[in-house]
Amino acid sequence: TFILGIDTSCDDTGVGVVELAANGQVHVRANRVWSQTVHAQYGGVMPELASREHVERIDSVMGQALAEAGLNVTDLGAVAATSGPGLVGALLVGLMYGKGVAQALDVPFYAAHHLEGHIFAAATEAELRAPYLALVVSGGHTHLFDVPQDGEYVLVGATRDDAAGEAFDKIARLAGLGYPGGPAISEAALLGNPDAVAFKEPLQGQKGFDFSFSGLKTAALLAHKAGARPEDLAAGFERAAVRTLVRTTVRAAQACGRQTVVVSGGVAANRALREAFAQTGLRVVFPGKGLNTDNGAMIALAGAAAIAAGRPPGTLGESATAYAPLATPPAPP
Ligand code: ATP
Numbered sequence: 001t002f003i004l005g006i007d008t009s010c011d012d013t014g015v016g017v018v019e020l021a022a023n024g025q026v027h028v029r030a031n032r033v034w035s036q037t038v039h040a041q042y043g044g045v046m047p048e049l050a051s052r053e054h055v056e057r058i059d060s061v062m063g064q065a066l067a068e069a070g071l072n073v074t075d076l077g078a079v080a081a082t083s084g085p086g087l088v089g090a091l092l093v094g095l096m097y098g099k100g101v102a103q104a105l106d107v108p109f110y111a112a113h114h115l116e117g118h119i120f121a122a123a124t125e126a127e128l129r130a131p132y133l134a135l136v137v138s139g140g141h142t143h144l145f146d147v148p149q150d151g152e153y154v155l156v157g158a159t160r161d162d163a164a165g166e167a168f169d170k171i172a173r174l175a176g177l178g179y180p181g182g183p184a185i186s187e188a189a190l191l192g193n194p195d196a197v198a199f200k201e202p203l204q205g206q207k208g209f210d211f212s213f214s215g216l217k218t219a220a221l222l223a224h225k226a227g228a229r230p231e232d233l234a235a236g237f238e239r240a241a242v243r244t245l246v247r248t249t250v251r252a253a254q255a256c257g258r259q260t261v262v263v264s265g266g267v268a269a270n271r272a273l274r275e276a277f278a279q280t281g282l283r284v285v286f287p288g289k290g291l292n293t294d295n296g297a298m299i300a301l302a303g304a305a306a307i308a309a310g311r312p313p314g315t316l317g318e319s320a321t322a323y324a325p326l327a328t329p330p331a332p333p
């Protein structure tokens with residue numbers, strides 16, 4: 001089955017096609033992303049402009065994805081689109097487009113959760129079978145989920161302030177390293193001395209599994225004002241951020257008794273983070289190339305997982321939601 005996946009949750013128009021084989025194996029056939037550039041001049045994403053850009057681009061991104069996959073639209077056997085969380089106006093564009101395609105073709109439609117998409121972006125690298133721990137580190141989330149059973153997500157920790165990617169972006173901007181901040185910091189860090197500026201690892205000694213990045217941001221601001229080199233700021237911040245992410249995740253894996261950890265979301269592209277996780281002795285699974293930051297293929301992969309698990313498709317009445325927690329609350333006693 002060829003599954004179309006669409007993500008328009010923020011400022012990327014993503015359309016991908018995934019092939020789900022009879023034996024359950026998944027293969028990305030196409031993954032096209034149009035990253036909006038209009039927002040750069042405002043220093044942040046402008047929701048209304050994001051919606052309009054999705055409307056203008058989605059048809060052509062869809063055409064590119066089908067061409068890359070070497071398919072006709074009628075070859076598609078299912079459609080998945082992100083319904084939340086994200087910017088409602090932006091989400092609606094991809095959601096309505098996906099529903100339209102599904103209805104026209106008379107194929108099943110799946111409303112996908114954006115974070116489930118990020119997690120299943122790793123499904124091309126290894127079979128994602130519960131139990132495992134999932135760390136989603138992106139521009140808006142730093143969430144640690146225990147997945148005791150497929151489709152069940154128990155939130156074991158989350159950021160108390162900024163998301164990890166947000167901290168990379170803000171510190172990059174402060175240091176004049178450009179946007180997006182993640183890759184910029186990562187590159188600058190190679191030329192810096194991580195010991196030049198003191199970055200205290202956040203929440204040391206905590207019993208729980210939360211994250212915090214605001215202290216690192218303040219430390220970066222103070223050091224910047226005191227004249228620290230951008231490369232040194234980048235190196236020191238990156239090391240502290242990687243340490244807190246890895247140590248907290250390792251402790252959570254031990255507490256939950258999990259040997260497998262899925263690390264996904266834009267920050268999972270970070271080289272230092274990948275190297276540090278490789279040293280932990282855990283089985284760590286990352287998304288493949290082009291699947292870390294927002295894209296359509298990861299949504300098709302979430303759809304493939306739903307189909308493989310025999311989950312019933314959604315209805316065309318599915319609507320977009322800005323706030324949509326993935327965690328399944330514990331059953332009442
Ligand atoms: P969310 O999924 O929480 O709604 P988002 O979709 O905006 O947020 P993603 O597209 O998953 O986020 O990730 C974007 C973030 O990833 C940005 O903050 C960016 O700086 C960060 N990022 C990208 N590449 C790297 C990298 N190599 N190192 C660190 N961070 C990175």
Ligand code: FE
Nearest residue numbers: 118138293294
């Ligand atoms: Fe995302």
